[in-house]
Amino acid sequence: MTRRARRHWLLKSEPDVYAYEALERDGRARWDGVRNYTARNHLRSMSPGDPFLFYHSSCPVPAVVGIGRVVSEPYPDPTQFDCSSPWFDPRGSPEQPRWWSVDVEPIAALPHPVTLAAIRADPLLRAMLVAQPAGARLSVQPVERTHFTRVLRLGGLPASVARGARTRPPS
DNA sequence: GCCAACGTTGGC
DNA sequence: GCCAACGTTGGC
Numbered sequence: 001m002t003r004r005a006r007r008h009w010l011l012k013s014e015p016d017v018y019a020y021e022a023l024e025r026d027g028r029a030r031w032d033g034v035r036n037y038t039a040r041n042h043l044r045s046m047s048p049g050d051p052f053l054f055y056h057s058s059c060p061v062p063a064v065v066g067i068g069r070v071v072s073e074p075y076p077d078p079t080q081f082d083c084s085s086p087w088f089d090p091r092g093s094p095e096q097p098r099w100w101s102v103d104v105e106p107i108a109a110l111p112h113p114v115t116l117a118a119i120r121a122d123p124l125l126r127a128m129l130v131a132q133p134a135g136a137r138l139s140v141q142p143v144e145r146t147h148f149t150r151v152l153r154l155g156g157l158p159a160s161v162a163r164g165a166r167t168r169p170p171s
Numbered sequence: 172g173c174c175a176a177c178g179t180t181g182g183c
Numbered sequence: 184g185c186c187a188a189c190g191t192t193g194g195c
Contacts, residue, residue: 014193036178058193116194133176137192 009052020066039140063113072103110155
């Protein structure tokens with residue numbers, strides 16, 4: 001059986017709403033509520049095992065603060081069917097879902113968060129979408145492997161951390 | 172709080 | 184299909 005190469009991603013969250021620490025606390029979370037078609041398309045092309053950068057946005061110091069991994073296949077975002085949810089969307093039906101989710105788990109916090117300013121200041125990183133005016137607002141972004149590795153290096157994590165199976169200690 | 176950038180909606 | 188109006192995101 002052949003496996004497709006891992007893709008790398010960047011997921012944004014406002015720390016006031018759902019911080020990286022919350023993902024560590026929860027151990028696993030559904031990444032739902034994405035209501036942008038480009039971001040949706042990225043979500044839908046994720047595969048279990050794909051690593052991602054966890055980025056804090058709309059806060060005093062926007063930064064990549066941790067990494068995690070996708071742990072499910074993409075599936076219809078249940079909040080679109082829930083009329084009590086703020087993300088309810090009557091245009092989506094179980095037969096023809098409009099919005100998608102994946103489940104994610106934390107891998108590790110970055111010992112040194114990599115700030116947006118640092119990304120822009122680094123010749124190897126400044127091409128990242130998150131640093132571009134055109135990409136800054138996209139909440140689910142693809143990340144090049146070289147960029148992913150570089151962020152880990154600047155953040156003080158060995159690259160092997162993202163490759164291993166489960167690195168969090170059992171609790 | 173301001174504002175630039177961009178996505179979405181809806182009239183035509 | 185075009186485009187103006189509007190809403191949202193997110194850095195500063």
